[in-house]
Every structure is written in C-alpha cells, then in structure tokens.
Amino acid sequence: MTQNNKTLPIGIFDSGIGGLTVVKEVIRQLPNEDIVYLGDTARVPYGTKSSKTVISYSQSNAQFLTSKGIKLLVIACNTASAVALQSLRWDLDIPVIGVLEPGAREAVSSTRNKIVGVIGTPSTIKSEAYKKAIENIDPDIKVYSTKCPLFVPLAEEGWLDDSISEQIANRYLQSVIREGIDTLILGCTHYPLLKNLIQKVVGNNINLVDSAQQVALEIERTLSESNLENQSNPNSKKEFYLTDISDSFISIAANFLGEEINHIQHIDISKS
Numbered sequence: 001m002t003q004n005n006k007t008l009p010i011g012i013f014d015s016g017i018g019g020l021t022v023v024k025e026v027i028r029q030l031p032n033e034d035i036v037y038l039g040d041t042a043r044v045p046y047g048t049k050s051s052k053t054v055i056s057y058s059q060s061n062a063q064f065l066t067s068k069g070i071k072l073l074v075i076a077c078n079t080a081s082a083v084a085l086q087s088l089r090w091d092l093d094i095p096v097i098g099v100l101e102p103g104a105r106e107a108v109s110s111t112r113n114k115i116v117g118v119i120g121t122p123s124t125i126k127s128e129a130y131k132k133a134i135e136n137i138d139p140d141i142k143v144y145s146t147k148c149p150l151f152v153p154l155a156e157e158g159w160l161d162d163s164i165s166e167q168i169a170n171r172y173l174q175s176v177i178r179e180g181i182d183t184l185i186l187g188c189t190h191y192p193l194l195k196n197l198i199q200k201v202v203g204n205n206i207n208l209v210d211s212a213q214q215v216a217l218e219i220e221r222t223l224s225e226s227n228l229e230n231q232s233n234p235n236s237k238k239e240f241y242l243t244d245i246s247d248s249f250i251s252i253a254a255n256f257l258g259e260e261i262n263h264i265q266h267i268d269i270s271k272s
C-alpha cells in the first residue's frame with residue numbers, strides 16, 4: 001500500500017440494512033473516510049443459511065467491494081464474521097475487520113457480575129463464536145445465548161417499535177433474562193435498529209452492547225497502524241450498492257443515518 005491508498009474508500013458489507021449501524025459509527029468517528037457499502041438484500045437473511053452458503057456469499061461480496069478499489073474491508077455482519085472472517089483474511093491483501101471480537105471485548109469490560117447474554121441469528125448462535133471469544137478473554141464469564149431469527153425481518157420491514165415486535169422480543173429474551181445477565185450483546189448488526197424496544201423488554205439494569213462503536217475504533221486503529229488514515233476529506237463520499245432495491249431500505253436508511261442516501265445503485269452480484 002502506498003500513500004495514495006489513504007484516499008481509497010473503506011468497503012463495508014452486510015446481508016441488508018444491519019451494516020448501516022456500523023456505517024453510522026464510521027461516519028461519526030471517521031468523517032474523512034469515503035465508504036462503499038454493499039447490502040446483499042436479494043439474499044438476506046444470512047442467519048438461517050448454512051456456513052458454506054454464507055462463506056460463498058461473503059466471498060462474492062468481498063470480490064465486488066475489492067473491485068471498487070477499497071483499502072480495508074469491514075464484515076458488518078455477525079453471521080458472516082463468525083464463519084467467513086478467516087477465509088476472507090486469507091484471500092485478501094487488505095486488512096479485514098469483523099464485528100464479533102470488538103463486541104466480545106466490550107461485553108467483557110462491561111459485565112460486573114460476569115454473566116453475559118448473547119442474542120444473534122441461528123447461525124451465529126450455533127457457531128458459539130461469541131462464547132468462545134469471551135471465554136478466551138475471561139474464562140470465568142458465563143455466557144447464555146439465544147437466537148432471535150424474527151428480528152432481522154422485523155428490522156428490514158421497519159417494525160422497530162411495534163407491539164408485535166415487542167411481544168416477539170418478550171418471548172425471545174425471557175430465557176437470557178432469567179439467567180441473571182447484566183450485559184446483553186446485540187450479536188447481529190440488525191438488532192441495534194431495535195435497541196429501544198430490546199432495552200424496554202430487558203429493563204434498564206441490563207447493559208446492551210452494540211459493537212458498532214468498537215468496530216469503528218478498531219477501523220481507526222488499523223488504519224492508523226497501516227498509515228492509511230484519510231486525514232483531510234471534508235466532502236467524504238458514500239456509495240451504496242444493493243443486490244435488490246426496496247423502498248423500505250431507502251426510507252429506513254435515510255431515517256437511521258439522518259441523511260438522504262443519494263448514491264444508491266442496484267448490482268447483480270452474480271455478474272459483477
């Protein structure tokens with residue numbers, strides 16, 4: 001990488017809208033960085049698919065983003081981070097950051113009673129990736145996990161504060177609340193969109209960990225260690241690519257990011 005690579009964008013992908021929770025933090029913490037975002041909305045959800053399928057989707061997403069000339073790749077999807085991080089690190093010659101370890105680290109520093117809950121997609125929970133990452137840092141911490149498969153379609157649909165969503169959250173979350181957790185990892189990048197609702201259901205004594213902030217810090221650290229930070233770019237650009245464009249994505253994204261999304265394009269990933 002040369003000095004000129006500093007001006008290249010950061011590539012970020014997710015199965016859909018969830019990765020925008022990471023985009024929002026990157027915009028806040030690293031305002032000079034250009035971003036190219038890929039939401040694989042035609043193939044969402046990833047969390048109910050096999051590891052083999054998610055690895056293959058992640059590889060095609062990474063291929064598309066690297067064809068845009070990025071300097072760093074962020075897998076803004078827990079499901080893909082859990083199963084595809086190693087293979088993408090192996091395949092690519094740029095730094096690759098996943099969302100799982102930053103979230104695990106934050107949970108470890110947040111818990112006081114050493115009882116942590118994790119919620120995620122069926123695939124993330126089955127991989128036990130959070131449990132392993134937490135136990136690696138502190139083997140005394142007890143980890144209780146539960147899958148919440150309906151949260152992703154609720155977030156994609158924009159039902160962020162709906163009574164039906166609340167009933168579903170109630171049903172999913174009772175098992176981890178019962179274990180006496182004081183910290184709950186939102187182990188899917190879609191879930192911070194439902195953060196207010198989840199906080200309401202678990203109560204204010206449980207600290208919710210949204211890894212987006214930690215991921216942005218890790219991006220900052222990695223860019224600075226590799227001398228790749230874009231220091232002066234006040235008119236930074238954001239490009240959004242979707243494998244299926246829906247009106248709900250555009251309106252939820254604009255609402256969530258607090259700005260209009262102008263550069264949004266459809267791509268056919270199988271032909272890219």
Ligand code: DGL
Nearest residue numbers: 018045046047078079189
């Ligand atoms: N947002 C993703 C995650 O963090 C994937 C959700 C899905 O596609 O099932 O796991």
